[in-house]
Amino acid sequence: MTAALRLRGVVARRRSGNAVFSLDIPALTLPEGGLVAVTGASGTGKSTLLDVAALAARPETAAVLEVAGTDAAILWRRGRLEALAALRGASFGYVLQTGGLIPFLSLRDNARLAQDFSGRRDEARITRLAEALEIGELLGRLPAALSVGQRQRAAILRALAHRPSVVIADEPTASVHPDMAETILALLAEQAREAGAAVLLATHDAAAAARHGFALAPLLPVPGEAASVLAEPVLA
């Protein structure tokens, strides 16, 4: 069975000024529909990990970097930026801290855009998914006209509209009320399961992630160095 996302022997570096932060990912595999939460305090490299996993930043080295059976490591090595963009469009959905919706498009058009980039148009799916997320009435609205909670639901809609293999979720509950946070995480896990999409979640709240069935992969700082190592995901 092909994994939704597979990383092995990946090293990512982030430079800021003269300081270099190094992230070591010995092995991270998300099976189809698998839920994995990367946890750690801020500064342990959650963003760097998501950048590399989401094919948004070039890894320093990558023995394996594979998305739904496609070798992304070789695309990076060859500098095939457009092929990487196409792969992102086809295989990934994104839920970001404050939604990450396109501000000048309605919710429906945001979802349509994701379907456009992947070449999988399906109006009925948008309507159905919006109903399930309880934002069916809001499809014609612009993101700015929504509450923070509604915006996160809309982001889940946009992330799953085109049936991606992997949803990248970066602290999707950090800016909502704790009660709302539980609901958002529940909806994300539930709808991803329904769609058969794997979720790679970055969060500082390991307990909440565990409650919703995410396997936990903590980022462990290397003592005395500006570096972290990602541990293997373990179901709590």
Next chain:
Amino acid sequence: MRALRLALADLRHEPAFTLCSVLALAAVIAPLILLAGLRAGVIAGMAEDMGASPRAREIVNTTNLTLSPDWFTALAARPEVGFLIPRTRLLAATGRLEAGASPGHVIPVEVLPTAPGDPLLRGVPPPGPGQVVISTGAAQRLGVGPGDALRLRVILTGAEDIFRASLTVAAIAPPSASARDAIFAEPALGRGIQDFIDRRAAGTEATTAEGFRLYARRLEDVPVLVARLRAENIETASRAEDVAALLALDRNLTAGVAVIAAVGGAGFVLGLAAALWASVERKRRTLALLRLMGMRRAGLVMLPVWQALVFALLGTLVAAAVAQGAASIVNRLALLGASDGRDLARIGMLEVGGAGILSMLAAMVAAVAAARRAAAIDPAEGLRDA
């Protein structure tokens, strides 16, 4: 087309920014369109003054010449020549004309050679043998109209001999054709009169001509032909200097408009470039999200380009409306001197279309910096929260 759709959606989402950009461009374009319209109006007005009558394109010799048929063939073949016909010695072909119906009332007329295509006789059928086209003044003085009979006589002082010809009025010439009393006839009539005056026996007509009636094809051809004839030592009378002055004025006004357009255009490009660059900078996160979602770099680059083109198009339309309004005020108030009912500012398709094309080109130049900025956007920025 996805880039165009997104570009338009973005513009709709920021109506104030869009309106400001369009108005800023219109403010640059409108005076340029009006200026071009004024140039066109001034030149057209002067050209109408000159060109209304084909006499503006007329070139006549001022001394008698000896010109061979080959000379005429060669000159007629030149592209600048509109109409050319040999003519007799100056003042030779004049006669006394009276109406067949009322003999005794005699007026002196000039006999002018004509042929099909004569610019003085536009819209008038060319006269056949024994027929003449009579000038408006002469027709009124003699009280004749088409179909009436005429008698032409040439009497040599101190001689018994009289040249007589019976003629029919084929048509009346347009009033502009001749200020003097004249009849237009086939060249044979004038030549016959000259031969009679010269006492040349019939059958021994000269094959050379002493002069010509020449009309340039276009107004701007007049100075060219005059210079050419002067090179052959043929002195002519024409409005070549007026024409040259008009052409020089046209060149100078066009150059003036071009200089002002270049200065305005530089402002247009810089202003629009800054607005587009700032807009891309403001929307970095959104553009990065689009890139993250899989948009190609080419699509990202096209966003500011499409927006620039939309601004230029709308700006031109607004500017054309404003300039048209200003032009009608200028024309109604006759702001720059009396215009005897003619429009001083004329804004046509050329002015508006030219402004549209130039502003689209300028808009694309203006979009280059913003497009480069958009091309360099990192998809990872889409993952960051602003």
